[in-house]
Amino acid sequence: MMTQVWDTLPQVLIDGLTLGAIYAIIALGYTMVYGILELINFAHGEIFMAGAFIGTAVLIGLTGLGWVAVMPAIFVLLLVLVITGGLTGMLGMGIERLAYRPLRKASKLITLITAIGVSFLLQDIVRFITETQQNNYIVNTPSLFPGSLSISGLNIRYSFLVVIVVAILMMIALEFFVNRTKWGLAMRAVAQDQDTASLMSVNVNKVISVTFFVGSALGGATGVLFAIHYGTIDPYIGFILGLKAFTAAVLGGIGNIRGAMAGGMLLGLLEMFAAANLSAITAGVLSSEYKDVFAFAILILVLIFRPEGLFGRAAIEKV
Secondary structure, rough: OOHHHHHHOOOOOOOHHHHHHHHHHHHHHHHHHHHHHOOOOHHHHHHHHHHHHHHHHHHHHHHHHHHHHHHHHHHHHHHHHHHHHHHHHHHHHHHHHHHHHHHOOHHHHHHHHHHHHHHHHHHHHHHHHHHHOOOOOOOOOOOOOOHHHHOOOEEEEEEHHHHHHHHHHHHHHHHHHHHOHHHHHHHHHHHOHHHHHHHHOOOOHHHHHHHHHHHHHHHHHHHHHHHHHOOOOOHHHHHHHHHHHEEEEEEEEOOOOHHHHHHHHHHHHHHHHHHHHHHOOOOOOHHHHHHHHHHHHHHHHHHHHOOOOOOOOOOOOOO
């Protein structure tokens, strides 16, 4: 058993870091909204899904125009990320304005149910549009970074490097935005106390809208990275990935940006470790299909023994 664990460890690290980076950035959307409104925005997983479809549609359009053939792949990716991030950011702002703002004074249960309703609504809208276009809601994304490196039997896809680098850059940019800009300062002030922030001339509604825009733009851009790396998307990818990203946010300490990043990476590594070794560890009783149990078992354990998350007490700033 130990031999198999050791042999699979390098590939587990590569696959786990890729998946963990995706979880981490989606988790940032959950933790930012929760930090400022104490709302669990379950529609955030569907914004990630919408980003995957918007990015794929843009990529297919650019391919049809012949731009992908003449432009460097990295420029095409940046263009797709900017367009998708802008559109999903505005989608997030629209959801906040239409669905959440009128219920801001309502009970948390009502806003939670609203978020779930918005989640299902987005799923069905995307499915309807996709089936209208191609009579099938499963879509294959054009390959932008084909091929892989093989080092000592270790398979490293080029798209892995792209996902990791872009994900790290997005997390660094968010850290800078939150901690070094006036908007970030306003977000932290509103997260601490909305009434006091408004007395200090902070436009609370505008700050909340910006928070939704930034979180949704990051989620949409992550959908593009997911589509490019895994190659197949459908309207339901946001549900399970969203739940796991929420688990990552809770694991790291929801409301804590750095905790969400760490929780996402840790969850991705644990899940890939389970996928590679669960059968060997349990002597064939459980197959790799049960890897998802890990994510939700972790959520239950964290809620029971450490509801503030692994990094909750270490948080310096709450956003």
